[in-house]
Amino acid sequence: MTEFWLISAPGEKTCQQTWDQMMAATTRNNNLSTNHKFNIPDLKVGTLDVLVGLSDELAKLDSFVEGVVKKVAQYMADVLEDSRDKVQENLLANGVDLVTYITRFQWDMAKYPIKQSLKNISEIISKQVSQIDNDLKSRASAYNNLKGNLQNLERKNAGSLLTRSLADIVKKEHFVLDSEYLITLLVVVPKMAYTDWQKSYESLAEMVVPRSSHLLFEDHDSGLFSVTLFLKAIDDFKHKARENKFVVRDFQYNEEEMKADKEEMTRLSTDKKKQFGPLVRWLKVNFSEAFIAWIHIKALRVFVESVLRYGLPVNFQAMLLQPTKKTMKRLREVLNDLYKHLDSSAAAIMDSAMDIPGLNLSTQEYYPYVYYKIDCNLFDFKV
Numbered sequence: 001m002t003e004f005w006l007i008s009a010p011g012e013k014t015c016q017q018t019w020d021q022m023m024a025a026t027t028r029n030n031n032l033s034t035n036h037k038f039n040i041p042d043l044k045v046g047t048l049d050v051l052v053g054l055s056d057e058l059a060k061l062d063s064f065v066e067g068v069v070k071k072v073a074q075y076m077a078d079v080l081e082d083s084r085d086k087v088q089e090n091l092l093a094n095g096v097d098l099v100t101y102i103t104r105f106q107w108d109m110a111k112y113p114i115k116q117s118l119k120n121i122s123e124i125i126s127k128q129v130s131q132i133d134n135d136l137k138s139r140a141s142a143y144n145n146l147k148g149n150l151q152n153l154e155r156k157n158a159g160s161l162l163t164r165s166l167a168d169i170v171k172k173e174h175f176v177l178d179s180e181y182l183i184t185l186l187v188v189v190p191k192m193a194y195t196d197w198q199k200s201y202e203s204l205a206e207m208v209v210p211r212s213s214h215l216l217f218e219d220h221d222s223g224l225f226s227v228t229l230f231l232k233a234i235d236d237f238k239h240k241a242r243e244n245k246f247v248v249r250d251f252q253y254n255e256e257e258m259k260a261d262k263e264e265m266t267r268l269s270t271d272k273k274k275q276f277g278p279l280v281r282w283l284k285v286n287f288s289e290a291f292i293a294w295i296h297i298k299a300l301r302v303f304v305e306s307v308l309r310y311g312l313p314v315n316f317q318a319m320l321l322q323p324t325k326k327t328m329k330r331l332r333e334v335l336n337d338l339y340k341h342l343d344s345s346a347a348a349i350m351d352s353a354m355d356i357p358g359l360n361l362s363t364q365e366y367y368p369y370v371y372y373k374i375d376c377n378l379f380d381f382k383v
Contacts, residue, residue, distance in 0.1 A: 002098075002099070002375060002376035002377045003322070003323070003373060003374070003375050003376070003377075004102060004320055004321065004322050004373070004374040004375075004376070005033075005320070005321040005322075005323065005331075005371060005372075005373060005374075006038060006298055006302055006318065006319075006320055006321075006371070006372045006373075006374055007318070007319050007321060007335070007367075007369050007370060007371050007372075008302050008305075008306045008316045008317060008318045008319065008369065008370040009022065009316065009317060009319070009338075009339055009342070009369050009370075010306075010310040010315060010316050010317075010342070011315040011316060011317060015315070015316070015317040016317075018316075018317040019037060019317050019319065021338065022035065022317075022319055022335075022338065023035060025334050025335075025337075025338045026321065026331060026334060026335075030327075030330070030334075031327075032323060032327040032330055032331040032334060033321040033322055033323045033324075033327065033331055034321070034322040035319060035320065035321050035322070036103045036104075036319070036320040036322075037317070037318070037319060037320075038105055038299070038302070038318040038319055038320045039105060039106060039107065039318070040107065040299050040302060040303050040318050041107045041109075041114050042114065042314070043114055043118060043121075043300075043303050044114070044115070044116070044117050044118060045118075045307055045312065045314065046117055046118055046119070048308075050117075050118070050119060051118075051304050051307060051308055052308065054118055054119060054122065054304055055301075055304050055305060055308060057122060058122060058297060058300055058301045058304060059301070061122060061125065061126055061297055062294070062297050062298070062301060062372075064126075064129070065125070065129045065290060065293055065294045065297055066294055068129050068132055068133045068136070068290050069287070069290045069291050069294050069378060070378050070379075071133070071136060072132070072136060072283055072286055072287045072290055073087070073091055073287060073378040073379065074378070074379060075136065075140055075283060076090060076091065076280070076283045076284075076287065077379065079143070079276070079279060079280060079283065080280070087379075090280065090283070090284050090287075091284075091287055091291075091378070092284070092287075092288060093287075093288050093291045093292050093295075094288060094292060095288075098291065098376045099376060101291070101292070101295070102295060102320065102374060102376070103320060103322075105295060105299070105320075107296070107299065108292065108296065111124075111292075111296075112124060112125070112296055118300060118303075118304065121296075121300065122297070122300060125293045125296060125297060128289065128293060129289075129290055129293050132286045132289060132290050135282075135286070136286070139279060139282065142275075143272075143275055143279055146268060146271055146272055146275065147272060149268055150265070150268040150269060150272055153261070153264065153265045153268065154265075157265075160219065160221070160222070161188045161217070161219050161221075161222045161223075161224050161249075162188055162222070162247055162249075165261070166186065166224070166249065166251055167257075167258040167261055167262065168262075169216060169217045169224065170186070170216060170251075170253065172253065172255065174214070174216055174226050174253075175226070175253045176228050177253060180231075181230055181231060182209070182228055182229070182230060182231065183228070183229065183230075183231050183234065184212075184226050184227070184228045184253075185226070185227050185228075185229065185234070185237070185238075185248050185249075186216075186224055186225070186226055186248070186249045186251050187201075187213075187224070187225045187226075187227055187241060187246050187247065187248050187249070188222045188223075188224055188225075188246070188247040188249060189222060189223050189224075189225055189246050190221060190222050190245065191218070191221060191222060191223060193244075193245065193246070194223060196244065197213070197225060197246060198213070200244065201213050201225075201227055201246075204236075204237050204240040204241055204244070204246075205229065205233040205236040205237035205240055206233055206236070207229055207230035207232065207233040208227065208228075208229040208233065208237065209227075209228040209229060212226070212227055212228035212229075213225050213226060213227045214226050224249075295374070298372050298374060299318070301372055302318050302370055302372060303318075305370045306318070306370050309342075309343075309370060310342075316370075332367075335367070335369060336367070336368065339367070339368040339369040340368050341368075342368040342369060343368040344368075
């Protein structure tokens with residue numbers, strides 16, 4: 001399970017007592033969750049009006065930053081293409097895996113100085129993550145264009161003989177070039193019709209050069225044959241070939257064009273390799289930055305909500321719980337029993353919800369205690 005519940009409850013006589021009570025309720029007899037203290041420093045409280053406004057702003061910021069974290073992670077998976085199993089090892093926060101970072105969370109005083117007001121800290125995070133989002137858009141756009149152009153060229157050089165590029169198949173010696181009267185055509189013939197072709201190609205039109213057809217290349221379904229004829233017979237030959245289900249490819253041998261195509265493919269492939277390393281490094285660094293910012297927002301939200309709910313002076317214990325899928329429902333009930341005295345209206349909602357079969361409790365986001373979910377599963381696919 002990569003889901004964590006970040007909760008807080010007011011300090012009893014001491015915050016340690018609050019922690020001990022929660023530990024006793026969730027681990028002593030039943031092992032409902034793995035728990036960690038979540039350390040939030042002494043932040044500047046400010047006025048009640050500011051806190052109420054900030055509570056809404058932080059909810060929006062939380063959602064935005066989570067979106068950016070997921071976008072960077074998903075793009076890392078896209079860029080790594082065939083190495084998706086390596087994605088997780090590249091998605092670190094401060095050099096450690098995400099679960100370790102969350103469970104050992106320490107406020108970053110250098111990035112987010114606690115002498116600043118809560119509003120200023122949230123603005124620093126907003127600015128920082130917006131920059132990452134904008135940079136991601138421009139870098140992804142440039143890399144995707146390059147990748148798309150390369151894939152288009154690769155597609156041209158693969159697939160059916162009816163559509164694929166012939167530049168890497170044909171050679172100069174396959175053609176009659178620079179003749180006033182003769183031309184070499186390339187014809188795609190189904191494998192089942194090779195015998196028909198050999199018997200009939202010389203008589204499909206007048207002025208076909210006898211014994212001029214050669215098999216140049218085969219794929220699963222067809223073969224590519226050359227045939228030489230007089231220029232004036234082209235239209236008649238194409239028409240008769242079509243009637244016999246032989247497809248004349250529209251192709252003129254041009255060495256310079258073919259060379260330019262090959263050079264373009266080499267250039268795009270080289271550019272992609274050149275950009276790959278720096279792009280992955282940028283994604284690693286900025287994933288870490290965005291994820292760290294996201295967990296700091298969670299900390300800010302717990303702080304603001306705890307002050308609004310439990311009042312001043314600041315006295316609460318933030319706790320990180322990691323339930324298992326099997327224990328989630330029971331853990332909710334235990335926490336509700338432990339903290340229902342904090343907010344009787346929320347407890348009543350929870351009690352009635354538990355009596356209604358089929359009601360999905362995960363949609364109930366308001367509990368007697370402060371609660372925020374942190375889900376470290378950042379992908380639509382499983383890595």
